[in-house]
Amino acid sequence: MLPALLRLSLRRALLALPLVLAVIAFTFFLIRLAPGDPAAILAGEAPTPEFLAQVRAEYGLDQPAWRQFVAFLGKAMTGDFGTSIYSKQPVFTVILERFPATVLLTGTAMVIASLIGILLGAASARRAGSRADALISAASLVGYSLPGFWVGQLLILLFAVSLNWLPAGGMVAARGSYTGWRHVEDVAFHMVLPVATLAVFLLTMIARFTRAAMVEALDQDYVLVAEAKGASRRRVLWNHAFRNAAVTTVTVIGLEFGMVLAGAVVVEIVFSWPGLGRLFYDAIHRRDFALLTGAFMFSSLVVIVVNMVSDIGCAMLDPRIRR
Amino acid sequence: MSAPLLSIRELGVSFPRKEAPSTTVVEGVSFDIMPGEIVGIVGESGSGKSMTARSVLRLLPKSAELSGSIRFRGREIPEMTDEEIRDMRGALVSMVFQDPMTSFNPVLRIGDQIGEAIALHDRARRGRRALRDRVAKLLALVGIADPAERARSYPHEFSGGMRQRALTAMAVANSPALLIADEPTTALDVTVQDQVLSLLRELNENSGTAILLITHNIAVVASLCRRVIVMYAGRVIEDGPTDEVLTAPRHPYTWSLLQSVPRIDQAGTRLTAIKGQPPDPATPLAGCKFHPRCPWAEQRCGEQEPALSPIGEAHGVRCWLPMNGIAAAAQ
């Protein structure tokens, strides 16, 4: 099994490579296509002549277009996204500094949303057509339709402003820096609202797709066969129906991960969470285009990798996809 | 005579509807199955034969309403608790379904699915090894070569015939007293059909498993069953020894059914399809359910429904004007 999966992973990685190249090429042409001097764009507003020259040299902007592209590609592939005009630090360093916070936020939300979403979707599918199903379906459609940042804002208004139970933003308390266990507690306390906001969107999406896939799976012959074998309803639901529906759930998480990341961006802005999303916001407002394009290429890479992993996960779940 | 293994009396299955009379798909069905007997149920699709079979394992849709009595070894199946019925399913009574392509869970190994059937009823809690050995033995029994290796395959790696054999292996894993086979050969090629039928016959001869065979194929019944039950519009309309029913049918429906089957000994004669459609169970129909299509129907056929009444040794028919058998052959 392992060699087969290894082969599959390599194949998927090979398929993902053109996509990565396309993202880099797209970014390159976008910078050249934008009105104005590419060097000026990358160097930000009113750069010093020295900095402008540095940028020009760094990107080889005095060279012919194709050499510029090769240089850009080579640098991007090795993680050299240029220098941030605002912090004067390499863009990649800035991104890596912020990335863990985003992983913590999206990872936690993803785990919670998957658990609840799958349970709700399965509960709904099992009672398809009942009142409980209608209620869950309606609630998930409402949740799916709410703009993420607005949910976050409402949660702040309720739990931070009115009730004053939870912090409105940030990752750690402003006063006093905690260490050790107290630090973990502090971060967890600050995570409650942003994670809840992001999870609402995610879990409604997962619940909707899981329900549809489970309804379909429960209608299959093998479910009846399993019942005829004497399997309990719970066993039929999870070992048979869900094992099949999980393929859809995993596919959807992979395909929609771009939306998840975009959701994380707005949630980070609403809650001043110091991650990649906040970086996007700052880069836009400081017109720090090297940082913006760098963060974009990096996020795209993350999305492509997650999608690849979900592909491999599907193949592990469904032997018919393994080829 | 010994006590029947399965005894069904006045079985009814209906689907309640809102603000309308409920749709009745099975009504007044009664028959017995003796230990070790092979009984066939024939009928068109929608005749209620599958619903009757599923009632035995209580595998009906949730909205279905069951009435009447189903006794297995003297125990009332409709009165069993969920746990009791689960203990019975797959152990004492098991089922083989129509479509071998969709009856296996596509994401689980064949061997694991057969193993599940054993483990669910395994009080001794055998270990994984013993379970694997048992699965391999079962696959060998149904004629799958290299069984230990094939047990690790996934359903899509099996051909249709192999899947139906594996499905049969799964159904007999716990040596059930009764095997219900719902159209086990319909989805298969003719050559594979024969293999599956001989497999069923061997099972019956070697382990004494009684078989209830649901089919719309009269040839299958003729080759396997000693007794046949003919169903139409949710009712048993004829029940008797296979050779008698097939050569000298007493019910006009059975007769027309036989007329529509091609026969080697009557090559060259025209096949006659039965005119008209079976009645829609959602709209009530007075009298005999077959009267609108029956060439011999009289006035009372459309007014009052006949009962299933004996017409010879172990032979019953639900008709006001049963055919005399000799006339049928001459028709």
Add this chain to the structure above:
Amino acid sequence: MTLASPLPTRPAWVTRPLTVLAAVRRQPAAGVMGALLVLVTILGALLAPFLTAADPLALGSDTLAEPSWAHPFGTDDLGRDVLARVLYGGRVSLGIGLFSAAISVGLGMTIGMVAGFFGGLLDEVLMRITEAFQILPKLLVAVVVVSLIGSGLLNEILVIGLLSWPATARIVRGRVQVIRHEEFIAAAEMSGAGPVRLLARHIAPNVLSFLLVSASLQVASAIMSESFLSFLGLGDPEHPSWGLLLQQGQLFLQQAWWLTTFPGLALAMTVLGLNLLGDGLSGSHAAPARSRR
């Protein structure tokens, strides 16, 4: 469906009344409610001048005022009337949503029909491109593009429209593949109809009916995308949309709840209405499973 232990070979007359009943019981209600919500927001946007006398851009001296009779939704930090801003903002949000959806549905339909009709290598190439577009984080692409080429209504419409077509393309392609093999197409082909005629006269009408579903879901998604861009500060300040109002609200979240509550409510209502309408039109309560197989 109200069946707990489903049967594989349920006769059609057993299942059909049940499914139809279930559908009749639930779908239209959802669809009608969706249509009503959408109608309310459209009317609000169209009739804005009759519903409020206030000018959405006129500054006032009464800044950050709580909702009152004079200003039912309160005022913002520059004393502008929030009710007027929400009503007129609907014109911007709905307009961008409508035009972007027109682009994405048109593009998706064309690509899907061509891929599904011609098949072969062309289909393979088009579907690879579609897949790539579907995987890429479209909102982040939009952010980078709009940041670099500049904000403005037209740019927003173009960017959102050009990034949102894959979902429609995939559905249309699947549908066309089914229709392609039906007899009336073969008949038309035999009577000498060329591919253009086949696509335009015979296939397009069959796809149109369910483009309505796609369109209402696409408008919802485009409105959401626009609010995302505006929330990140890439909206057009000359034409404030609901997203832009919410971005302003974020700055005064702790002082003025009305700045976020009302525009958000309008946005959520519209998107929910459009999603309900789309679901109701498609006749299926759950979102269609998007399988790769």
